[in-house]
Amino acid sequence: MTAHRPSADGSPDRDPSAEQAPAAGTRTAPTGRVTTGFGRYLLKHVSGAAVSLLLVLFSSFFIFRLIAGDPIDQLTRERPVTPEQREAMRAELGLDQPMWNQFLDYITGTLTGDLGTSLQFRRPISELVLERLPATLLLAGTGVVLAVLLGFWIGTRAGWKQGSRFDRAHVTTGLLLYSAPTFWLGMIAILVFARYLGLFPVNGMRSPSTPDEFLPQALDIGHHLVLPVLTYTAVVYAGYLMVMRSSILDEVGADYLTTARAKGLRDDAVRRRHAVPNALLPTITLVFLAIGGIVNGAIVTETVFSWPGLGSLFVSSIFYPDRPMLQALFVLFSSSTIVAVLGAEILYWFIDPRIRKS
Structure with a gap:
């Protein structure tokens, strides 16, 4: 037994180790490790995105x-100019500055809008861009939503009933549409539904004869939207179908599904409540990439149907060629994908939970 010397006031000395150790059952203060871990995780991925x-x-x-040529040649191809005028135009566009200064001006201008x-x-x-962006968001956004819902719904049931007639029919159809060129499907849709049947408009977003009231305009835009959206959805939904089907197949034989069935749950409830939530995890990146791709638009679809969005603007800028516009759209399309991937991360x-433990 260890003897304790009395202190100056007559009370025994306290063991320093006893003061540091918390009493049994006492809840300690949070260490902040989770918050710190998320901060490091966020900093890592934000830095990568930057x-x-x-x-x-x-x-x-x-x-x-390198690929768009000299802007002065594009501006002067319709009218001859003197060498002095060419130099004045180069100075106006800042092309007479050293390349490094042009690069800094470009970076500064882009980051400031x-x-x-x-x-x-x-x-x-x-x-x-602001004029064309709503049309692109309407077309690509509607197409992405329909493609994701359709692909996930069919993929879930196809994976759950692997080898069934439903599985074989929808997987075959989806892969055939996925492998078909977008412009070819668009042309077939125009020939069948616009030329032969006369059900939908051929191109554009509005009809000139439509009244200016909100409801007629909305119905007219929706009428023009049907064929482009169906074409876009038909091409891309198979990707979500196959990913969701593969994720469901990975979960079908899991023990927790056997336990859920043993508890008396119906097959539909087991699939909906247990299999689908776990199968959705691998598809998150795909969904976020689709969200980022909304800004990119459906370039080929917009071109085929003359839809006045960013995609058709990008194509017309290639043929001009319009170097500042190509640069701006390239940065806009790429940055939307980068932001979408960051959101998924x-x-x-x-x-x-595995990421928080790593």
């Missing part, structure tokens, strides 16, 4: 200078 964005800016600046002026339309690019932290 590096990717800088690489996109760097690539767009130099690549389009100044995307430059279109050579083709002679208007600020930001205005043109952040969501993984909250829904996947």
